[in-house]
């Protein structure tokens with residue numbers, strides 16, 4: 001496979017697993033095209049043309065040093081210049097794949113957060129409320145990533161002559177879909193049952209060995225789960241803390257997420273919503289692994305690094 005094929009495979013897998021459905025994504029891209037066509041010549045020049053085809057702007061091809069057949073990839077949750085030096089040291093690495101966004105992808109992280117509004121709406125939060133409350137948070141995330149040294153790792157890839165891409169939301173979608181299907185199938189009654197369900201998943205089993213396994217942030221083992229939501233597994237980063245009260249009103253009993261800030265934890269507690277945090281690196285690994293299995297099927301060798309717990313399912 002070539003770099004573009006690997007990248008396209010990630011995007012397509014992400015669309016397949018997306019809670020909004022393939023039609024939802026088509027609709028979204030169609031709207032963007034419609035808006036683009038109405039722009040003036042100068043505005044069109046400034047427009048990110050990739051957004052017409054790619055619904056996940058936090059996932060990009062950053063540098064193509066050599067467009068060759070890819071046989072061996074180094075994959076990590078966070079790729080920084082250190083991991084790129086590792087790639088050089090290991091040798092024979094044709095492509096480096098990051099999970100968390102870099103460069104242009106990081107600058108566009110907030111762009112994928114609209115997904116959360118749709119998923120919250122599917123869970124019963126009125127769309128106007130979800131959009132209204134999330135708007136401020138999306139802007140906050142956009143401003144937050146504005147200050148970072150976006151190109152640091154990309155610059156290192158250029159200097160070292162390494163191919164570099166990332167897949168963020170597509171992989172998080174794969175993890176979210178996997179967890180959702182498992183939860184729906186096993187329908188855990190109490191938090192304890194939900195914890196046991198998670199602990200059967202190999203990525204979480206591995207994380208438990210280092211003390212980073214699933215944790216109950218709010219609630220207790222005896223609590224009933226009620227309606228479980230997976231809204232926080234995908235969609236860029238954490239939502240606004242103001243959403244929890246509305247989630248409770250919409251009938252949500254338990255949030256199953258990857259990670260949660262203290263401020264949000266307090267708000268969920270006030271709203272009497274249970275919070276089970278599956279774990280960050282382990283949950284990211286789950287999504288990345290589901291994608292990497294597809295690459296392995298095509299004969300690509302995987303070298304995991306930087307927090308990636310590699311588990312093979314096929």
Ligand SMILES: [Fe+2]
Pocket residue numbers: 099168172283284
């Ligand atoms: Fe992730």
Ligand SMILES: [Fe+2]
Pocket residue numbers: 100280284
């Ligand atoms: Fe993450």
